Structure formats: structure tokens, C-alpha cells
Amino acid sequence: MFDFLLIGIAILALAGVVFEELIHVNKAKTTLFLGTLAWILLFIQSPMGQRNAVNEALEHNITEISTLWLFLVAAMTFVAYLNRKGLIENMLNLLMPAKISLKKLLFSTALFSFCFSSLADNITATLVSVALVLSLGLPLHQTLRFAVLVVFAVNSGGVSLITGDVTTLMIFLQGKVTITELLTLIAPSFAAVLLLASLLSIGLKGTVKIKQTHHETRPVDYVIAGTFLLTIVLTLLGNVFFGIPPMLSFLSGMAVMFLVATFMGEEKYEDPILDYIRLIEFDTLLFFLGVLLLVGMLQHIEALDALLLVYQWFPPALANLLMGVVSAAIDNVPLTAALLKADITMSTPQWLALTYAVGVGGSLLVIGSAAGIVTMSKVKGLTFATYGKYSLLLLLAYCAGYGMVLLTSPLLL
Template identity: 35%
Template sequence: MRIILLLLACFSTIWASNGEDLTTTWVGILSLIIFVVGYYMVAAEENYHINKAKPALFMGTFIFLLIGIYNFSNGIDPSALTHSVEHLILEISQIFFFLLVAMTYIEVLIERQVFDTLKYNLVSKGYSYKKLFWLTGALAFFISPVADNLTTALILSTVLVTIEKENPRFLVPGAINIVVAANAGGAWSPFGDITTLMTWMAEKAPFTDFFYLFPASFLGWLVTAWLLSLYVPSDKPHFDVTTEPKVSVLMGGKVVIALGVLTIVSAVLCQQLFKLPPMWGMLFGLSLLKLYSYRLKRKKGEELNTFKMIGKIEHDTLLFFFGILAAVGGLHFLGYLDLAVKLYDSAGPTVVNIGVGFLSAIVDNVPVMSAVLKANPDMGMDQWLLVTMTAGIGGSLISFGSAAGVGVMGKLRGIYTFGSHMKYAWTVLVGYLLSLIIWYVQFEMLDLY
């Protein structure tokens, strides 16, 4: 935590020295302090026994209230603030509704015993903890490019916790493995992560050229997974065929799986072809699920209460995302993120792009990537792919540094925490550094892109 605070202090000193926007005013300094303290409370949630959504929501809303007070007291036209908040609400709502639908589908799949059936099939085969560790990690890496890293992490963390609910020696490395695999898998696909989608939409690299990041992403995850596997127990989960009743998918479960796939496809099509927000396709998929639940009850007499499933999702996770994105949006309005990109002129693109990975773990990769795209530094495609990769996989360095990490924290509450992640964070760092080395050899030395 001291390292995080030191990094933020260094960045604030660099930015404030340029004296632009509101960074050197009382509202800028106070907002930065609130942000640092709020993030500390998020990171130390298990120490203070406070839900991470509470400090996140407070700092996200209070920063903008402070900006409003500053404008009012100085007679500043509030139109710029109003426009910024309206744009921020649009961005947050898209993520909010996307997650709402994804989490609802997961809860319905849980209720239909889909994950229990998968767990039964895996455990009944006599797989060891290590084999289950590798299976869930590999699935996360290869599913996230097709879907997205958050949805993939939510699904596989649910499978993980149904396999074993109490053993932290398996759950913590397994959770980290899923987060790293989902983020690494999403980094080499244009719609595997929000950062890659933003870069592709800005036409910084053609669609197929993102696949050149596959070697760096794959080998980086593989090394981290191998190091984590050394801590996974070699024994098997408890399973007694005489006492464990066979579990099968309930009526309609397979159709829900198909509707889930269709929902993801519709979200991708909305973004790729129709130029609509992906959440529009997700909400369309939710409507299909609700219509199917109506048909299932009318024709088969089977109850599938989707509204009840919505009530079971982790609403605190959604509020956490709202608070964090709002807080970072406030810092962006104050000028901190815009000033950060000036480092490109002094340090060079490679150094800064590598640093973006560490910064995205502390703050959030989406606003950081947005700031880089808005600054539009003069870089070649190799550098744009580098910053896309570092922003995508850099969030794995800290548990709440990526959407996938936050989602898994919600699923494994009290087990996968900031503290438990940091015990193994060095393994993630080794994989991250290896990805950078592979990128340098492939792009800068061999020109294989």
C-alpha cells in the first residue's frame, strides 16, 4: 500500500508542477487526497470490514460535488461540468447495464444447476486440484477473446467456487489464474477488452493485427500460471460417489446457455456492424431470456423467475464500478489524466507505454487508455499495440486493477482479496515482464507484425 501511495504522490507532483487546469487548486488537491484515501479503504476492505462499494461510491460522487462547489463559489459557467457528467453517465450506464445482464445470466445458470453439473463432471472424473487449476485457466484464456474478460472471469470463478468453497490454497491461486488468463486472453482480441476495442475503434491498428499480440499474451499468462501452480495442492477435491448425488442441468438450462451465447453475439454485432453500444445487444438478450421464462412457465409449468435472479446479483459490485469510474472521471475533468500523457515527450513512448500497465493497475485501464487516445501521441502501430497490451494485462497486477479482478472479488468474497492477491503478485509481475520482453523481440528486433 505504501508503494501505491508513493506512486500516486509522484504522479501528482509531476502533474501539478505543470500548473494546468484545476490540478493546483484546492479542489484539485482535495479531490486527489479523497481519491487516494478512498482507494486505500478499497484495498484494505478486509482490515476495516467495510464493503468496497461504500468508499468508492462516496469518492465518486463527492469529487464532482466539490467541483460543483468550486464552480459556484467562483462564478464559473457550469456548462462544461454538466457536459462532462452527462458524457460520464453515458459511459457508466453502458458498463452498468452490460454487467447487469451478464450477472443475471450467471445467476440463472446457477439456479438451473449448470455450474453444479460442470463441477460434478469435473470432480467425478477424479481430476486433481492442479488439473482443475489448469483447465479453468485455459478456458478463461481462450473464451475471453470471443466474449470479454469480465464475463469470462465471472463465469469461471463461479465454476471455481462450486468445485471448492473453503480451501484457500486452491481458490486464491485459481482466482488469480482466471483473472490473469481472462485479461491476457482479452488483450489480443479487438473485442476481448474495453481497451482493445477503444484502440481498434480509433483505427490505431487493423482488426487482424491485434492477433500479433497472441505470443506475448499467451506466454506471459503461461509463466504466471506455472508459478502459481507450484502453490496449488496436488490432492483431489473430496468426492464420494455413494454420498454425492448426480447433478444434471434443470429444464431450460441448455436453452439459457444458447441464449447467453446469442446475447454475446448480439452485443458484438451491435458494436461491430450496427454502431450501437454493446449493452444494447445485452439488453436484447435479457429480453429474450425473460420471454423464454414466460414460455417455459406457460408450456412446461417450470418456474424461472428472472426478476428474482436480478435480485441475487452483486449490486455492490455494480455500485463499486460506478464509484470508481465516476472518481476517475472527476480526476480527468480536473486535468490529471490529460497532464499525464505529457510524459510521452520527455520519457519516450516505450517507457510510458510500459508504465501505463502499472498505472492501469492502480487506477483503471479504461480512463488511462482514453487519455492516451485523446492525447494521440505520434506512435507507430507497434507502440499502439504495446499500450493496448499493457493497459489490458497490467490490471492483473492488483486485484481491483481490472474489471475481471473486481468481478472475481465479488464471487469469492472474503477469500480472494487485495491482501491474498498481493501474496502472489510477484508471479503476475514475472509474466507481465516476460510479455514485454516477447513484444520487444517480436516487434522491435524481428519486425514480425
């Protein structure tokens, strides 16, 4: 009975996010309160002999959260600096013509987000892609289309590489798929992104003038931009060859940025480099904290294990499709962990289908992925409800991509 109370708290937290605009309470406040309350109730209800197990579960949960937090702080600080200095807008001026149709711009955004997320992690790719979209100064209804496309494209771009998505890495480490087999996901993933871009471009007319405002930059700005790119590359290489956590690499890169700014005289411009940490969205970080506390609690009471019954009721192809939909409401990392622990017997094409499903399925809801949460924090006017207006288009693109994985992977393997 007590477990149902905790599950009810998690559902209440989700409702708080969904109805944020109606209750006028920031989602970070509701999720943080209910996330901490759930763990406090766990300690109170647990007998004396079981509290050590609860404490160990909480410490494990906090360790995972702090790893994400520190990574986000470093990535957001880099992007905050580059955005404030105008380097992102300068890059946009170099890449884009002075005038372009909105449809071409939409497809260009899809291509950029997809490719960049294949090179960088999803959070960094989202931050950069959203910054580029916001710099265009489009009306809100057009900005929302671009934002929705960015979330889907970023999640799709990283699903075929072990460095691009955590769940992909987890499935790879369990020996379910190989690196070369994962590469077969690129074509279906990109085709699904193009399909969504085509659907979103319907009714999109007119052209947009790309602001050609040139921001004055100093050598230190380019050195820090280079440090950012080098940090991304070294993060990927360090993780693949030496198992270095991305969080550690990005914190090191941020430290280098601080030192570069100091030794190159940035401090003399009365623009302390450490102040850029204050420019990041701490409400986003608090929202992450609350959500992951709730997910950790659900994992501890083994509420997520009930999802495994889906594989007893349905064939793997349909069950995997449903798991992708579920991952839009439940963090895909513990969901994937639960599926791997259950040791479900599936063929390689079916494991590839699951990899695509849990990697891209989170795009169906704005709270279903880190890319969605980061985008929601950056784009004013993007809420659970406004994002939900595009749910049908997202579901069509997701199902189309999933279907293409099922069709192509047996032929290519």
C-alpha cells in the same frame, strides 16, 4: 489548490479499498460516498458560468457508468440463473475427469479462461470462470491461486481482439493498429498466462475430486443456456458489423430469457424469472459506480493528463510498460483516451505494446480491472491484501508478456 483536494479524495478512496479489512467498512460505501462528494464539491467550487460544463461532464460520466451497469445487470442475471440451476456444475462434470491433479486443473483453468475471454467479454468470462472455480469447493488458499490466475488469463485473452477489450477497440478505431496486427498479441499473451500458471503451481500438490453431482434440469434451462451463448455471439457480431453497443445486445438477450421462461412455463414452478435480478451482487455495482465517478472527476480536472509527461521522460518502450502498471490503479479507458488525445508518435510495434500493457496491466491490482473487481465480489476471502501477495508473480508474468510483444511484433509485421 482545489484540484489537489479532489486528488486527495481519490487517494483516500483508494486507501479505503486497500484497508477495507482494517476499517471494517465495505469498499462500495467508501468509494460511493467519496465519488459523489467529489462531484458535489466540483459544483460548489465552480463559478456560475462554468457549472454547465461540470454538469455536462457529469452527465457524460453517468452515461458511461449506466452503460456498464446495465451490461453487468444482464450478464450477472444470466450467470445467476445458470448457477442456481446447476448448469455450470453440470458443464464442469462433462469437461473434467472425476479426479485430476491440482496442477493440471490449474493449467486447465488458465486455458479455459483465456479462450473464453477471447470469445466473450471480460466480465462474462470472469463470471463463468469464477463460478467454475468456486464449484470445485477448494480450500481458500488454493482458491485464491485459481482466482488470481483467472483475472490475469481473462484480461490476457481479450487483449488481441477488438471485441475482447475496450482499450483494444479504442486504439484500433484511431487507426494505430489493424485487426491482423492485433492477432500477433495472442502468442505473447498466452505465453505469459502459462508462465503465471507455472509460477502459481509451485508447491501445489495433491489431487481434487470433481463433484459429479448431477443437477436435474428442465428443457427451459437448456434453452436459456443457449440464449446466453447466442447473446454472446450476436453481441460480438452486432458490435463488429453494425456498431451495436454490447449493453443493448445483452439487455435484449436478458429480455428474451424472461420471455422464454414465461412461455415455457417456468413461472409455474414458483421460481419467478425476474427474481434472479435480486441474486446479483449490487455491492459490486455500487463499487463500480463510486470508482468510475472518481475517475471521471479526475479526467474532468485533467489530472490524468500529467501522465503524458512520462513519454517526455522515458522512451516509448519503457513509458508504455509504466502505463500498464499505472492502469492497475487508474481505469484504463480514460487513461487510453488521454494517451490517444495526446497524439503520441509511436511505431506499430510500440502501439501494440501499449495495447498489451493497458489491457493486461490492470491485473496487477485486484481493483485494476473489471475482471478483478468481479472476482473479488464473488470469492470470499479475496481482498486487496490477499491479492497483493501475488503481485510479484503477476508483475513477472506481465513484464514477460510485454517483453515478448516487443520482441515478436517487429518480426511478424
